[in-house]
Amino acid sequence: MEEHVIFVGNKPVMNYVLAVITQFNTGAGEVVIKARGRAISRAVDVAEIVRKRFLTDVDVKDIQISTETVEGSEDKANVSAIEITLAKK
Amino acid sequence: MEEHVIFVGNKPVMNYVLAVITQFNTGAGEVVIKARGRAISRAVDVAEIVRKRFLTDVDVKDIQISTETVEGSEDKANVSAIEITLAKK
Numbered sequence: 001m002e003e004h005v006i007f008v009g010n011k012p013v014m015n016y017v018l019a020v021i022t023q024f025n026t027g028a029g030e031v032v033i034k035a036r037g038r039a040i041s042r043a044v045d046v047a048e049i050v051r052k053r054f055l056t057d058v059d060v061k062d063i064q065i066s067t068e069t070v071e072g073s074e075d076k077a078n079v080s081a082i083e084i085t086l087a088k089k
Numbered sequence: 090m091e092e093h094v095i096f097v098g099n100k101p102v103m104n105y106v107l108a109v110i111t112q113f114n115t116g117a118g119e120v121v122i123k124a125r126g127r128a129i130s131r132a133v134d135v136a137e138i139v140r141k142r143f144l145t146d147v148d149v150k151d152i153q154i155s156t157e158t159v160e161g162s163e164d165k166a167n168v169s170a171i172e173i174t175l176a177k178k
Contacts, residue, residue: 040130044169048156063152065173067137080133084154 004028008035008043016046020086021054030061033084036068040082047084061087093117097124097132105135109175110143119150122173125157129171136173150176 035043124132151174
């Protein structure tokens with residue numbers, strides 16, 4: 001199955017909410033919401049707004065957290081990441 | 090079983106990491122890390138640092154997200170929340 005992924009960054013929450021809704025409305029059975037660092041809180045907001053306010057037939061199927069290494073010009077830094085999988089019930 | 094809960098707020102990440110480690114070292118088999126709003130990212134950091142850097146016999150058992158209603162003096166606001174359950178393998 002093709003994977004539908006939305007990367008959450010620093011734009012307003014509703015941008016990502018609309019992106020997720022569009023994926024479901026164009027045939028996706030599952031959408032994965034990914035974020036790193038401070039955007040993790042926003043990713044949780046996106047998932048909650050989608051399933052509570054807009055698509056009540058969608059629920060959280062899985063949540064994974066991990067640590068990613070980001071390489072800068074001189075050093076490396078560890079950053080936490082999250083993947084929230086939403087799926088139609 | 091008694092539930093061991095750590096609420097993550099605005100203090101430095103290592104404060105909460107130490108609190109979680111202390112719970113495990115004093116007999117807890119599971120520790121639940123809870124946070125709301127912007128502190129959600131920090132809660133993920135706490136879980137990742139505990140299991141990757143300090144307690145390698147501990148892993149993520151469950152992650153739940155939810156929406157809580159916070160009542161102010163005049164209005165209500167919805168805020169996302171997370172609960173990360175860490176458990177000994």
